[in-house]
Amino acid sequence: MPVFEHGFPFDPAYGRTLDRLLALPAPAAPPDFDAFWQARYEAARRVATAPAVGPQEEERDGFRIFGVSFTSVGGLRLGGWLVLPADGPAEHGFVVGHGYGGRQDAADAVPLPLPRSAAILPCVRGLGARSRRPGIPGEADLHVLHGIESRHTYVIGDCVADLWCAASALLELVPELARDTGTGTTGVGEGTVPGGAALGGGFGGGLGYVGESLGGGLGALALPWDDRFACGQLTVPTFGDHPLRLTLPGVGSGEAVRKYRRDHPEVTDVLPYFDAATAASRIRVPVLVAPALFDPAVPPPGQFAVYNALAGPRELHVLLAGHFEHAGGEQEAKELASARQRFFAERLPNL
Template structure:
């Protein structure tokens, strides 16, 4: 296990060895877990997303980057970026989730894992810079608690829907990507998500067969009962504090457990959990990987949410791995 010098008042490995991490299970699903999420997915798929593409904002690494907006559940307009190849046809597509705090620009998600790809990079509701919504807190520690009193009002459910609607908008804007349940032939749509986006992806992917493959990096929301026992410096600490005052929230969290959802996830998935992570406890990350029902590939990171001497090297190795992975699994 890694031994980093740090000043956290807890051990970001949480005392787990690799063998321990590979044995962390998923909590059992509520009896109506699948029905709940399938109903949410059906409602999101019925939305007319009406995507609107803005002018080119930048050109980088062989891709054009446009601003884009689209409609999600509740009539909310979601903003983000549409990425298109600077030249030639589109052969692959991606929906790209983001970490907690949102994104101010496409950042390191461009270039995409494969050439001749298009992508929609949304800022889910409430998040910077293009997902701001009146009444939804921007700060992660407040956002993660918004509507948490009920599974039907919890903001995380609508953030998942924002990803489904992003897929609908991308497939409308780039109809050549249609596949799976939207057209003939294999799907050429993939998902990329890190941290918050990794957890949202695990919740979203099992119910949407338009996606053919996914990468989940340091995913959050895995094994909530265990997470509630671990101190951290991420949004999970806000949930822990809320739970101390409102222990009944565990009934809601059961429906938003990324590891539980992963037991329904059957598309090939590359996971990149970390051994040391002060923001997203590693046992929860590995719980997501361990629970995946379909083909899975494990790429272990030394640390997540923590800069160290090998950060750039590990990032490059992971980029290389995801390129190989998506080349093998996207039609």
């Protein structure tokens, strides 16, 4: 286990060895967990996202970067960035999530995991430079509590839908990324969405998802239901194993939820619907997870619970630390980038 000097009043490794972390199970799902998420997915697929692309903002690393906006559930207009190959058509497609620090530009995602790729980099509602909205707090500790009184109003559910709508926008803007997948496997049944795609089947199956921290947790919640994604990569994912997280102190958004629960014990009836580890047990596509052994913001036990629960092909890339600057951090980032590139090169064949 790593040993770092730190000033936290708790142990960011939580006293757990790698063996113990790899033995953590996922919490049991509520009886209507699948139906809840399938209904939300179906609603998101029915949204006419009406994507709009702004002028080119920069070009670097073999990619052109544009501003983009699209409509998500509830009619909310969100912003972000569209990334296209500098030359030639796109051969791969990605949706790239962001952490609770928000996304201020495209620097966190460009270059993309593979060359000759297209991607949408959405700012989920309330966060980042382009999706701040009245009525939705932009600070992590407040955002994570927004609407938490009910599973139907909790902002995390809408943020997951923002990712699905971002995927719809990307496929509309870069139609060569769409693939005919035939019969769907999401279980949501047939239906029609704007542009003629079929719910639970039709077009898709070729996208990759990349998410870190908040984006990792949202990705775990999004991937089980959307067969437009062929694979995903999650780094230090949050929202894993809520029952355990509520017992672990920290400095991230989870601490805000832990404190909220002291005065609102009824929140324990809401959180099971937003458990990334529970959702991971429904993911069938290949996923590469990079959890950390030491992390003051997202407790490692929750991160490893996500990996442990994965139902499909899985790969593990262990980091020494997450959300913590340390001497080996730069080298760890390079090694993860290399692993990510190899993973997607093997899982996302050229169009």
